[in-house]
Amino acid sequence: MGRNGSVKRGAAAAAPPSFTVNPADYRLMEEVGYGAHAVVYRALFLPRNQTVAVKCLDLDQLNNNIDEVQREAQIMSLIDHPNVIRAYCSFVVEHSLWVIMPFMTEGSCLHLMKIAYPEGFEEPVIASILKETLKALEYLHRQGQIHRDIKAGNILIDSAGVVKLGDFGVSACMFDRGDRQRSRNTFVGTPCWMAPEVLQPGTGYNFKADIWSFGITALELAHGHAPFSKYPPMKVLLMTLQNAPPGLDYDRDRRFSKAFKEMVAMCLVKDQTKRPTAEKLLKHSFFKTAKPPESTMKGMLTDLPPLWERVKALQLKDAAQLALKKMPSSEQEALSLSEYQRGVSAWHFDIEDLKAQASLIYEDEPSETKEDDVAARIIESEKSLYSRTPSGQSSSANENTCSEETSTTNPDCRRMPNGHENSRSENDSLPSTSKEPESKYWRTNVGQKQQTTGGPVEGGVNSSTTERSHNFERDATADKHGSDTRRAANLSGPLSLPTRASANSYSAPIRSSGGYVDSLGDKSKRSVVHIKGRFSVTSENVDLAKVQEIPLSSISRKSPQGIQLRKSASVGDWIVNAKPTWRNEDAHLKGTLYFTFQNV
Numbered sequence: 078m079g080r081n082g083s084v085k086r087g088a089a090a091a092a093p094p095s096f097t098v099n100p101a102d103y104r105l106m107e108e109v110g111y112g113a114h115a116v117v118y119r120a121l122f123l124p125r126n127q128t129v130a131v132k133c134l135d136l137d138q139l140n141n142n143i144d145e146v147q148r149e150a151q152i153m154s155l156i157d158h159p160n161v162i163r164a165y166c167s168f169v170v171e172h173s174l175w176v177i178m179p180f181m182t183e184g185s186c187l188h189l190m191k192i193a194y195p196e197g198f199e200e201p202v203i204a205s206i207l208k209e210t211l212k213a214l215e216y217l218h219r220q221g222q223i224h225r226d227i228k229a230g231n232i233l234i235d236s237a238g239v240v241k242l243g244d245f246g247v248s249a250c251m252f253d254r255g256d257r258q259r260s261r262n263t264f265v266g267t268p269c270w271m272a273p274e275v276l277q278p279g280t281g282y283n284f285k286a287d288i289w290s291f292g293i294t295a296l297e298l299a300h301g302h303a304p305f306s307k308y309p310p311m312k313v314l315l316m317t318l319q320n321a322p323p324g325l326d327y328d329r330d331r332r333f334s335k336a337f338k339e340m341v342a343m344c345l346v347k348d349q350t351k352r353p354t355a356e357k358l359l360k361h362s363f364f365k366t367a368k369p370p371e372s373t374m375k376g377m378l379t380d381l382p383p384l385w386e387r388v389k390a391l392q393l394k395d396a397a398q399l400a401l402k403k404m405p406s407s408e409q410e411a412l413s414l415s416e417y418q419r420g421v422s423a424w425h426f427d428i429e430d431l432k433a434q435a436s437l438i439y440e441d442e443p444s445e446t447k448e449d450d451v452a453a454r455i456i457e458s459e460k461s462l463y464s465r466t467p468s469g470q471s472s473s474a475n476e477n478t479c480s481e482e483t484s485t486t487n488p489d490c491r492r493m494p495n496g497h498e499n500s501r502s503e504n505d506s507l508p509s510t511s512k513e514p515e516s517k518y519w520r521t522n523v524g525q526k527q528q529t530t531g532g533p534v535e536g537g538v539n540s541s542t543t544e545r546s547h548n549f550e551r552d553a554t555a556d557k558h559g560s561d562t563r564r565a566a567n568l569s570g571p572l573s574l575p576t577r578a579s580a581n582s583y584s585a586p587i588r589s590s591g592g593y594v595d596s597l598g599d600k601s602k603r604s605v606v607h608i609k610g611r612f613s614v615t616s617e618n619v620d621l622a623k624v625q626e627i628p629l630s631s632i633s634r635k636s637p638q639g640i641q642l643r644k645s646a647s648v649g650d651w652i653v654n655a656k657p658t659w660r661n662e663d664a665h666l667k668g669t670l671y672f673t674f675q676n677v
C-alpha cells in the first residue's frame with residue numbers, strides 16, 4: 078500500500094515503491110483515450126511532477142470481486158517486458174480502479190491511422206511495429222498468458238517510436254476469467270480480430286488465438302482497417318467461420334512484399350494447430366529485415382498535434398455525428414455510412430447471443446460469398462463509396478452504388494464487382510450452431526409486428542434507402558407467399574448490442590438496424606433481437622407485447638442530450654416517441670437512453 082493509503086476499497090499490488098497509491102498524488106489532465114471499460118487520462122504524478130497515464134476502469138462493470146483483482150494484479154506485476162505496458166501500480170478509488178502506467182505520447186496505432194494514415198502504414202513501418210508486438214506476444218506466451226485482444230488500438234507508441242502492447246495486466250485480468258472480453262454477460266469488442274475457434278461454440282482455444290489476431294492486426298495496419306470491419310458482428314462471425322481466411326492479395330496489395338503476404342497467410346490459418354508460435358514467427362524473413370520503429374517512425378510523428386488534441390478532435394467528430402441524427406434521413410444516411418466505416422471497432426455484443434442468432438439466421442440467409450469475392454467487394458465498395466483524402470477524411474457514400482451491405486438483400490448486388498457470382502451453396506453451414514430448428518425461433522403469428530430498439534443506433538449502413546426498400550420487398554414477398562414464418566434474414570442488422578459503444582473508435586456510433594424478426598420462441602426470448610427497420614432491441618429489455626421502454630445502447634458517453642430519433646420508412650406500423658430520457662445520472666458514461674415505441 079502506498080504511503081498515504083487513502084484508498085477506499087483495498088489496493089492492488091504491482092506498486093514499485095516510486096509510485097504511491099494515493100489518488101491525491103495524481104492530477105488528472107486531459108482524456109487521451111477511452112475503451113470499453115475505461116477512460117485513460119494523461120496525468121501528473123505530483124510528488125515528482127512526472128507525466129503518467131491513468132486508466133480509470135469502471136468496477137461496476139466487472140465480473141470479478143476486488144480480492145480477485147488484487148490477487149491477479151500481483152501475478153500481473155510479474156509481467157516485465159520492454160514491449161508490454163506495465164502498470165506502475167493500481168488502486169481503487171470509489172467505483173473505479175485506477176491503473177497508473179507510462180504515458181505513451183502518441184497513443185495507439187489506431188489513433189495514428191485515424192488521424193493521419195487512414196489507408197494504413199507503409200510496409201517498413203508495419204514491419205517494425207509488428208515485430209515489437211510479436212516480441213511482446215512471444216514473451217506473454219512464454220509466461221503462459223494469452224493476450225486475447227491484439228489489435229491496432231492496443232498497440233501504443235511513444236514519441237521516440239517505442240512500441241508497447243497495451244491493455245494487458247491489471248485491467249486485462251479483471252475481465253479475464255477464461256473469457257477475456259466478457260464483462261457481466263456482455264461481450265465487448267468486435268469479432269473482427271477473433272480467431273474462428275474463439276467464435277465457434279464448443280471449441281477450445283489457446284495462445285494461437287493471439288496469432289490469428291496478430292495476422293488480422295497486420296491487415297489492419299496495412300489497410301487502415303481490419304478485414305470485414307464494415308460488417309456488423311454477426312456477419313463478421315459468419316464470415317470468419319465460413320469464408321476462406323482474409324489475407325493480403327497478391328495482385329491488389331502489390332505495394333507489399335511477398336514476405337509480408339506469406340507471414341500474414343501463416344497467421345491466418347483456420348486450423349490453430351497449423352499456425353506458428355510467436356517464437357517461430359519472429360524468425361520469419363519479414364521480421365528479420367525489420368528495422369527498429371525508432372527509425373522507421375521518425376518522420377511520422379512530427380507535426381502532429383498533442384495526443385489529447387487529436388482525441389478531442391475525434392470526439393468532436395463524434396459529437397457532429399450525433400448531431401446528424403437531427404438531419405434529414407438521406408443526408409444522415411450518407412454521412413453515417415462513412416461514420417460506420419470509420420468506427421470499425423465500436424461494436425459491442427453478447428457473444429452467446431451472437432452465436433445463437435448466427436445459428437438461427439443462417440438457414441434463411443442468401444448464400445455468402447467466398448473471401449475473394451468479399452475482398453473484391455470491399456475494395457470495390459471502398460473505391461466507389463469513399464474517396465479518402467490524404468488527411469483521412471472520407472467522402473460520403475454514393476447511394477446509387479451497389480454496396481456490400483445492400484448486396485445481402487439485393488439480388489442484383491450479388492454479382493460481384495469482379496463479375497463472379499456468389500457461389501456458396503446453401504448447404505454450407507455453421508458447424509454445430511447452424512441447425513437449430515428455425516420454427517423454434519422465428520415462427521410467428523401473421524400480422525404481429527413488434528418494433529425493437531437497442532444496439533448501436535445510427536443512421537448507419539443498414540439504414541440505407543436501398544436496404545430499407547429491400548426489407549420491404551422481403552416483407553411483401555413473405556406475405557405474398559402466405560408464409561407465417563418470418564426470419565431474421567438480414568445479416569447486416571445489429572444484434573443484441575446491449576451496451577454503449579466502444580471506445581477505441583472514438584465514434585461511439587449509434588447504429589440502425591435492418592431486417593427483422595417477429596415473435597420469438599422461449600429459448601430466444603432472453604437474447605434474440607427483434608429487429609425491424611432502423612431500431613432493434615434485445616427482448617430481455619422489453620415487454621414486446623406492450624408499449625415499451627427500450628434502452629438504446631451506445632450513445633456517446635459525452636452526449637448529455639437526448640437524440641431525436643425519427644421514424645424510419647422501414648419501421649412500418651411503429652412510431653418512435655422521441656422522448657429520450659437518460660436512465661441515470663451516470664448516463665454520460667453508460668450511454669443508455671430510453672425510448673418509447675407505440676403501435677399505431
Ligand SMILES: Nc1ncnc2c1ncn2[C@@H]1O[C@H](COP(=O)(O)OP(=O)(O)OP(=O)(O)O)[C@@H](O)[C@H]1O
Nearest residue numbers: 110111112113114115117130180181185230244580
Ligand atoms: N498508457 C497509455 N498512454 C496513452 N494512451 C493510452 C494508454 N493506454 C491506453 N491509451 C489509449 O486509451 C485507449 C483505451 O485504452 P484501453 O484499450 O486500455 O481501454 P479498454 O477499455 O481496455 O479498451 P478496449 O477494451 O476497448 O480495448 C487506447 O486505445 C489508447 O488509445
